[in-house]
Ligand code: HEM
């Protein structure tokens with residue numbers, strides 16, 4: 001047998017190439033497989049929802065469990081507070097005080113009749129959503145509200161957070 | 173030699189010598205898993221408590237019962253809970269299947285953990301004095317097995333889609349999401365969306381029934397193969413030391429040629445057979461008999477517990493209201509305690525306890541565990557014996573960590589009432605106003 005002279009590619013280099021290509025192929029596919037697990041399309045409920053005419057809401061609060069929000073109606077107007085605990089996402093519950101309590105908000109002292117309590121790890125939030133106790137790191141968000149042009153229903157946009165003092169003016 | 177019926181039916185031949193008996197073990201398809209001879213010491217109950225074997229037996233029980241349960245369970249949001257109820261109340265012996273699976277899962281968490289403690293207290297993660305073997309690596313493999321065990325039990329209790337499952341999914345997903353930068357992506361990949369729905373259930377189902385068990389099986393095989401390559405259980409090192417062998421690498425005692433066709437390339441089987449013959453006994457029947465006993469004992473205890481303990485499902489998953497208090501299964505309560513206690517604010521920056529208690533602290537613990545064999549500089553004479561004096565310091569540190577975990581579990585289990593408020597076990601919980 002005649003020894004063929006290796007011109008360009010030595011045996012060793014060839015296998016290095018093959019090895020590198022295999023690694024790349026496997027690594028690339030591993031990335032594809034992982035990436036495929038992050039969905040690009042979500043078939044989930046929309047974030048902007050009609051919750052009913054203003055007059056169906058009682059004075060005080062109403063819990064809309066399907067949307068995981070509390071809708072409040074007071075003299076100053078309406079506002080919506082998320083019920084999803086900012087710690088790990090359990091639903092907070094309203095715990096009424098037997099007697100109104102004076103609570104300091106900055107320099108202001110306000111009288112409050114309830115607070116939000118999370119059953120999972122005991123976070124507590126003031127009536128305006130401010131976290132003051134337990135592991136929750138941030139306040140409960142307030143969501144944007146508006147009145148639908150077509151039928152006058154209240155619309156809550158869970159995609160848009162608003163200031164805790166924002167209110168939607170409605171005729172009582 | 174009088175032989176029993178099984179032997180007469182299954183064997184055509186009886187060993188004439190010790191050497192033939194050795195060969196018989198190696199030649200048998202089932203027995204060749206074992207070394208042909210073992211030392212009495214490594215079979216001793218008081219050395220290993222056979223906890224690794226018990227874990228493996230529990231894994232087999234779990235695989236079999238789990239496979240049958242797969243015939244009865246439907247991983248869909250609508251059908252999961254009702255199919256679990258059917259298993260409990262409509263399927264013949266369904267309650268038994270589920271009970272055995274559930275009990276074995278909990279026992280496995282216990283036995284794997286105790287096995288790790290055993291390995292630590294006997295210093296059995298130490299490299300043997302010779303060149304052979306790499307027990308530290310097997311310790312690391314063990315830790316991955318422990319993580320897999322925990323991951324399997326977590327994904328397992330998500331499947332019934334009761335309240336426990338639903339809120340455990342929410343919390344698990346949000347702990348993942350608390351990782352800086354990539355958290356939201358991990359969450360998306362884990363539950364396939366932003367809310368707990370069909371995607372999440374299907375993913376956890378595939379993880380629980382296919383991916384994790386397969387991974388576990390491969391790693392368990394590697395774990396056991398390593399034990400052999402590490403020169404047997406660590407207590408064998410003591411035997412070698414007693415015989416004044418500073419280097420445990422024995423001369424190879426057997427040479428097999430590759431299929432008998434090649435000459436020159438030999439596979440050396442290294443068995444520390446320099447040891448005196450009286451230390452070594454045939455693994456069949458000595459090991460096999462004990463293995464049967466341990467397996468039967470494990471099965472008996474699992475079955476008895478499955479009959480006596482009930483595992484009622486919680487209410488069906490209710491996305492509108494978490495149970496109060498919402499407690500994780502006992503072996504995760506220490507993590508729940510950590511998650512609940514570790515949110516802190518420093519210089520105006522608030523770090524979520526989910527990240528600190530759910531990711532950072534467990535990771536530190538894990539890194540430390542992995543590093544343990546590499547940090548331990550005590551001499552090899554401490555390998556394979558219980559509580560050697562020289563390792564007092566290590567043992568104390570390890571014990572303190574274990575005790576803290578156990579204490580956290582106890583606080584979570586017995587001292588947490590509604591809204592995770594601390595109550596002594598003898599204190600009455602207040603009536604809960606259920607009010608929205
Ligand atoms: C699914 C889980 C596991 C299984 C099935 C398993 C199985 C086994 C078995 C059968 C043994 C032989 C000795 C005995 O029975 O005690 C063993 C030894 C060993 N295991 Fe595991 N194990 C598991 C998890 C772990 C964990 C969590 C660790 C430590 C982090 C670990 C580290 C070791 C080490 C270092 C040895 C050698 C001990 C010695 O030489 O004395 N294993 N394992």
Ligand code: FES
Pocket residue numbers: 085086087088089090118119120121122123134135136
């Ligand atoms: S989820 Fe609310 S306190 Fe943890």
